[in-house]
Amino acid sequence: MTDTFVRSTVQVRADAARAFDVFTKGLDSWWTRDHHVLQGTLKEIGCDPYVGGRMWEENAAGETCTWGRVLTWEPPSVFVFSWLIGPDFGVPGPDAQGSRVTVTFTPNDAGTLVELVHDQLDVHGPGWEGLAAGVGSDGGWPLGMRTFAAEVERVPA
Numbered sequence: 001m002t003d004t005f006v007r008s009t010v011q012v013r014a015d016a017a018r019a020f021d022v023f024t025k026g027l028d029s030w031w032t033r034d035h036h037v038l039q040g041t042l043k044e045i046g047c048d049p050y051v052g053g054r055m056w057e058e059n060a061a062g063e064t065c066t067w068g069r070v071l072t073w074e075p076p077s078v079f080v081f082s083w084l085i086g087p088d089f090g091v092p093g094p095d096a097q098g099s100r101v102t103v104t105f106t107p108n109d110a111g112t113l114v115e116l117v118h119d120q121l122d123v124h125g126p127g128w129e130g131l132a133a134g135v136g137s138d139g140g141w142p143l144g145m146r147t148f149a150a151e152v153e154r155v156p157a
Contacts, residue, residue, distance in 0.1 A: 005119035006136035010145040012152045016105040017076040019112040030151040037091045079103045087127030097123040
């Protein structure tokens with residue numbers, strides 16, 4: 001793999017504000033439950049709704065982990081965060097380099113086009129290609145985006 005990014009898009013039947021809220025504030029409602037870095041069972045996953053906020057998870061034992069940082073918070077159009085999880089898919093260390101995930105919400109006649117681009121994957125160093133393959137595989141961001149879209153459709157505005 002030579003591309004240092006992956007892209008996934010989904011069309012949702014909702015306005016951009018609703019799509020943005022479900023993606024961010026509702027992260028725990030659609031996140032793939034077996035995608036976590038802490039040991040044990042994922043209890044909750046979320047993001048702090050402001051620039052500099054954490055992308056975090058908590059397991060059933062009450063342990064927490066910050067695995068990213070909010071870089072851009074511009075509802076309802078753009079949400080950007082750093083991805084500190086490296087090729088080992090483990091808990092990131094304090095000096096972990098972060099790739100970038102940019103999510104844009106573009107209104108159209110059918111609702112909102114939501115596009116996710118996870119780029120700068122090569123900053124994770126040796127093994128970054130495996131990380132890119134994982135997040136770009138059908139069970140990575142594409143699955144997450146489908147689950148997100150289903151959650152937008154499931155819960156009335």
